[in-house]
Amino acid sequence: MTTPTTPATPATPTTSAPRELAIAATGLRKAYGDKTVLDGIDLAVPAGTVFSLLGPNGAGKTTAVQILTTLIGADAGELRVGGHDLASAPDAVRAAIGVTGQFSAVDNLITGEENMLLMADLHHLGRREGRRVTAELLERFDLVEAARKPASTYSGGMRRRLDIAMTLVGEPRVIFLDEPTTGLDPRSRHTMWGIIRELVAGGVTVFLTTQYLDEADELADRIAVLHGGRIVAQGTAEELKRLVPGGHVRLRFTDPVAYESAAAALRDAVRDDGALSLQIPSNGSQRELRAVLDWLDAAEVEADELTVHTPDLDDVFFALTGSTTAADSTTSDSTTSGSNAGSTAPAARTAADSTADSKETVR
Ligand SMILES: Nc1ncnc2c1ncn2[C@@H]1O[C@H](COP(=O)(O)OP(=O)(O)OP(=O)(O)O)[C@@H](O)[C@H]1O
Numbered sequence: 001m002t003t004p005t006t007p008a009t010p011a012t013p014t015t016s017a018p019r020e021l022a023i024a025a026t027g028l029r030k031a032y033g034d035k036t037v038l039d040g041i042d043l044a045v046p047a048g049t050v051f052s053l054l055g056p057n058g059a060g061k062t063t064a065v066q067i068l069t070t071l072i073g074a075d076a077g078e079l080r081v082g083g084h085d086l087a088s089a090p091d092a093v094r095a096a097i098g099v100t101g102q103f104s105a106v107d108n109l110i111t112g113e114e115n116m117l118l119m120a121d122l123h124h125l126g127r128r129e130g131r132r133v134t135a136e137l138l139e140r141f142d143l144v145e146a147a148r149k150p151a152s153t154y155s156g157g158m159r160r161r162l163d164i165a166m167t168l169v170g171e172p173r174v175i176f177l178d179e180p181t182t183g184l185d186p187r188s189r190h191t192m193w194g195i196i197r198e199l200v201a202g203g204v205t206v207f208l209t210t211q212y213l214d215e216a217d218e219l220a221d222r223i224a225v226l227h228g229g230r231i232v233a234q235g236t237a238e239e240l241k242r243l244v245p246g247g248h249v250r251l252r253f254t255d256p257v258a259y260e261s262a263a264a265a266l267r268d269a270v271r272d273d274g275a276l277s278l279q280i281p282s283n284g285s286q287r288e289l290r291a292v293l294d295w296l297d298a299a300e301v302e303a304d305e306l307t308v309h310t311p312d313l314d315d316v317f318f319a320l321t322g323s324t325t326a327a328d329s330t331t332s333d334s335t336t337s338g339s340n341a342g343s344t345a346p347a348a349r350t351a352a353d354s355t356a357d358s359k360e361t362v363r
Pocket of ligand 1: 032037055056057058059060061062063064
């Protein structure tokens, strides 16, 4: 397991007391036949935070969610959710959690409001209280106009909002969101992100699986990458990004003569003769950028375009889960990548660079 060297920044700097853990797993194991899906993983999610579990298809994210929500049993591990032990008090765990995601609880044949009232019944809220909670949640999730229409007529975004609203009827303290924005358009995704932030601001803990790395980057206080049955890295998004070298400034030229003279002056730069571009290792910080610009001035290099690429979670994901070898090489390079951007690690840089082009920032 790779652990970033920098300690995590506390989510709430105002208190130094350790937060109560909403989810705690030690040595979680699960196998299907002779296929080990979770090979002894540890998770610690402080209450009131967003934790994101990332991993390639088939890594075991849904299996982890199913175990932590009591849907299936684990083969081994000490597991606590919402302050209760999963093995000895599954009902208490169920009462403390909400689950939404790939398997929606929405019944298409009835209206949104009826779905909500049904959920209120399941939670044994009285008729009046059920109506009050339903009205409040429909309002909060912008579903008042659609409340009397069959759920089958709802858009994907409306259905997810209804699904979350239904989950909130039981006032869960821990919510598992399994790929909550898959298939949603960008506007609906942003609406969902706003909803998740609001939930967390209200003290709810969110366990999020997602295939969108920008979503984890945007929302998660901590991220764990699951691969080969193990957590191969975990930390804040910033800590994970520091595991991957590959930050650089790219200079593009239109004039081959200018390109050649720049390449001669900047002998440490990586050449791309086809694109007439040079890459200078840089961590993208203001200080390093200034140093690069001074260096270019001194060498009298004038590029037609200058772009800065900093590793993002896609790079991290690719490097850690691309193959065992890639993950291993990235791990060993990681200690130098954050502090010494002047050095480059060829194997990991190749992994990062292959996904880099669409994410460069022109500054
Ligand atoms: N009931 C089952 N019986 C046998 N194998 C299973 C069962 N459920 C899951 N698996 C296998 O366990 C592995 C992990 O599956 P899981 O659905 O947890 O992965 P995931 O990370 O959620 O993937 P995805 O991103 O594709 O949803 C896969 O290889 C899957 O085929």
